[in-house]
Amino acid sequence: KAGVTQTPRYLIKTRGQQVTLSCSPISGHRSVSWYQQTPGQGLQFLFEYFSETQRNKGNFPGRFSGRQFSNSRSEMNVSTLELGDSALYLCASSHETDHSPLHFGNGTRLTVT
Amino acid sequence: AQKITQTQPGMFVQEKEAVTLDCTYDTSDQSYGLFWYKQPSSGEMIFLIYQGSYDEQNATEGRYSLNFQKARKSANLVISASQLGDSAMYFCAMREGRGNEKLTFGTGTRLTIIP
Numbered sequence: 001k002a003g004v005t006q007t008p009r010y011l012i013k014t015r016g017q018q019v020t021l022s023c024s025p026i027s028g029h030r031s032v033s034w035y036q037q038t039p040g041q042g043l044q045f046l047f048e049y050f051s052e053t054q055r056n057k058g059n060f061p062g063r064f065s066g067r068q069f070s071n072s073r074s075e076m077n078v079s080t081l082e083l084g085d086s087a088l089y090l091c092a093s094s095h096e097t098d099h100s101p102l103h104f105g106n107g108t109r110l111t112v113t
Numbered sequence: 114a115q116k117i118t119q120t121q122p123g124m125f126v127q128e129k130e131a132v133t134l135d136c137t138y139d140t141s142d143q144s145y146g147l148f149w150y151k152q153p154s155s156g157e158m159i160f161l162i163y164q165g166s167y168d169e170q171n172a173t174e175g176r177y178s179l180n181f182q183k184a185r186k187s188a189n190l191v192i193s194a195s196q197l198g199d200s201a202m203y204f205c206a207m208r209e210g211r212g213n214e215k216l217t218f219g220t221g222t223r224l225t226i227i228p
Contacts, residue, residue, distance in 0.1 A: 031214045033214050033215065033216075035216075035218075042218060042219075042220050042221070043204065043206075043216075043218035044218075045215050045216065045217070048213060048214050048215055050214075055212075055213060055214075056213050056214075056215045058215075088156055090158060092158075092214070092216075094214050096214070101148060101160040101163050102148070102160070102214060102216060103160060104150075104157065104158035104159075104160075105157075106155070106156060106157045107156045107157065107158075109156070
C-alpha cells in the first residue's frame with residue numbers, strides 16, 4: 001500500500017506570493033490533517049478534513065486554507081506569504097478508528113525569501 | 114499548562130543499552146490516545162506506538178514499549194537494545210476525545226546513540 005504522498009518536496013517562494021501544497025492520503029483513509037513544523041514553534045496543527053469537510057482548525061490566520069476533494073486528496077494554500085511561513089508542512093492521513101495512528105508524508109519544505 | 118511535556122531536550126545513549134524517553138500529558142478528557150513518533154533528519158514522521166486511555170495493558174511494538182501510568186499522566190517510551198539507526202527526534206503526541214484527528218505534540222527529545 002502506498003504511503004501518504006506530498007508534493008512538492010521543496011519549494012522556494014517570495015514574500016507576498018501564494019503557494020499550494022498537495023497531499024494524497026493512503027488509500028481508504030478519509031481523514032487528512034495538516035501540520036506546520038518550525039524550530040521555534042515545533043509541530044502545530046493547522047486543520048483537518050474529513051469527507052470534504054473541515055472538521056477541526058488550529059490557531060492560524062485566514063491566510064492558511066485548505067480543501068479536500070471527493071477522492072480524499074487534500075490541498076493546502078497559503079496566501080500573501082510571510083518570512084515566518086518558512087517551515088516543514090506535514091500532511092497526515094488516518095483510518096479513523098480508535099487505535100489507528102496518523103500516517104505522515106515526507107513533508108513539503110517551504111522557504112520564503 | 115502544556116498538554117504534552119517532554120523534559121529531555123537531548124539524550125546520549127550507548128549502543129545496545131535501553132533508553133527511556135519521558136512524556137507527561139494533561140487532559141480532562143476520559144477518552145484520549147497517546148502516540149510516539151520518530152523523526153529522522155530526513156524529516157519524515159514515523160509512527161512507533163499507540164496507547165489508548167482505556168487500554169489496561171502497556172502497548173508494545175517490537176523493541177518499543179510504552180510505560181503508561183494513567184494516574185501520574187505519564188506515557189514514557191522505552192526502547193530496548195538501542196541501535197545506531199535509533200538516532201533521531203522523538204515526539205510524544207496526544208489525541209483528545211473522539212471524532213477528530215488533531216494531535217498535540219510535545220517539543221521532542223533528540224536521541225543520539227553512541228557506538
